Amino acid sequence: MAQPSAAASAGTSSTDRSSPASSPLIKLNDGNSIPQLGFGVWQVPNDEVTPPVVEAIRGGYRSIDTAQGYDNEEGVGEAIREAGLPREELFITSKLRTKSMGYDEALRGYDESRQKLGLDYLDMFLIHWPLPARDRYVDTWRALIKLKQDGVVRTIGVSNFLPEHIDRLIAETGVVPAINQIETHPKYQQRNVRDYHKRRGIQLESYSPLGSGAVLKDPVIAAIAKKHGKTPAQTIIRWHLQEALVVIPKSVTPQRIRENLQVFNFALDREDMVTIARLDDPVNGKTGSKPEEFNDLY
DSSP states (O other): OOOOOOOOOTTOTTEEEEOTTSOEEEEOTTSOEEESBOEEOTTOOTTTSHHHHHHHHHHTOOEEEOOGGGTOHHHHHHHHHHHOOOGGGOEEEEEEOGGGOSHHHHHHHHHHHHHHHTOSOEEEEEEOOOOTTTOOHHHHHHHHHHHHHTTSEEEEEEESOOHHHHHHHHHHHOOOOSEEEEEOBTTBOOHHHHHHHHHHTOEEEEESTTTTTGGGGOHHHHHHHHHHTOOHHHHHHHHHHHTTOEEOOOOSOHHHHHHTTOOSSOOOOHHHHHHHHTTOOTTTOOOSOOTTTOOOOO
């Protein structure tokens, strides 16, 4: 995507320049950059996804995150066309569904995503789950490497991968993923894998950043939000930014879509960050499936 003028936000020391949405850009290990704050569309049906994505883009978001498994790529593609921005100003991500794991299957799957989205290329394409029991993620990764070499995708990465899965990818292909998209929020902060990803130069991207809504009701978050005159969602998103995480909140409500972008005019202080750190519950905080156990085809 285009590289706009400089403007870093407080607390995000790993950012470089800001996008047209005023979202800082995070530099990835492949030399590309991704807006630190994007817009997710998980669980939004295809026939309902176009209006919120149009609202998001026109409101200032420049990164849109979808997946084959969301079954809404066509609606997202329609929104991209309707919003009318130059393609180079957007950062579009999709993820490979598990039924398309394998070298040839992944190549075909990527073409399917590109066609549904109506795009000549994707900015980022991820393997959605490792499916360790099926043992096809290395061949799938080789296909993504081929797609990047061919220039039809700019950045490649993974989602829901554990360190042992990533170690194997690197050992067998020599190519390090640029991003690992994993569930992260104040009640599941992924502290145990942060250092690993930092050593490998892999950027973490937070999905379910609001804890599937559960964290919004936490009284600690509510108190910090009140202190800053912000909503609980804005407070949580700000926490992700100051933790140097890429974050992709989702909403279908126009007001909340706009509010979730209004997080660059305040900063959480040290006391806030320490207080939120205490909310971490590595044992019970996770709301989604466990990567070491999930082997479903969809």
